[in-house]
Amino acid sequence: MSDRQREKTPIRDRLLDAAIHIAGAEGHDKVTYRSVAALVGTSHSLVRFYFGTREALLTEAFELAARRDAAEADLLADSPEAFGANLVRLMNEARDRQLLQVDFLLRAARGDGETAPVAELYDHYIAQVAGTLANLGIDDPGGIRAALVFAALDGLVLQHLVYGSDERAEKALAELREVLVLWKTAH
Numbered sequence: 001m002s003d004r005q006r007e008k009t010p011i012r013d014r015l016l017d018a019a020i021h022i023a024g025a026e027g028h029d030k031v032t033y034r035s036v037a038a039l040v041g042t043s044h045s046l047v048r049f050y051f052g053t054r055e056a057l058l059t060e061a062f063e064l065a066a067r068r069d070a071a072e073a074d075l076l077a078d079s080p081e082a083f084g085a086n087l088v089r090l091m092n093e094a095r096d097r098q099l100l101q102v103d104f105l106l107r108a109a110r111g112d113g114e115t116a117p118v119a120e121l122y123d124h125y126i127a128q129v130a131g132t133l134a135n136l137g138i139d140d141p142g143g144i145r146a147a148l149v150f151a152a153l154d155g156l157v158l159q160h161l162v163y164g165s166d167e168r169a170e171k172a173l174a175e176l177r178e179v180l181v182l183w184k185t186a187h
Helices: 003-008 011-025 032-040 044-052 053-073 089-092 095-107 117-137 141-163 166-185
Strands: none
Touching: 003 011, 011 032, 011 044, 011 053, 011 095, 032 044, 032 053, 044 053, 044 095, 053 095, 089 095, 089 166, 095 117, 095 141, 117 141, 117 166, 141 166
């Protein structure tokens, strides 16, 4: 982000972006009022003013990261070819966002955080996949197919964090698109 863009970005968004970056690069434990303020170049009291608690800051950062990923991943598509078209690019360019989401999920699963925001995020992602299935004319009673496809995508994101191979991820996405085509032609 250029200095000019940074100046036009509201301070609250800059603080959230800083929290996302720190959480992704160093872990959620390193997200403090002071670390976020230092990255943005403001006072830690301003961070406290906007978010009140560190947990509120982390939750809002998680939700912002998730909303951005959901908007950019192309999980709601009109064709198998368009489905997930930006996912690999997103996994490379927004690694901090994926790491924050994984960390948030693990904390919730361990009982160290709320599960509701994670469940809401998953429901949103699954609804996007369900929309794609509907657009393709694929029957999905009970939403099981949408949940299965999202589980594959979720696992793909985790694998990409480990392997870092775009080629591997693209091949997996191509196979997943083939499954969609098979489901579509089965009707």
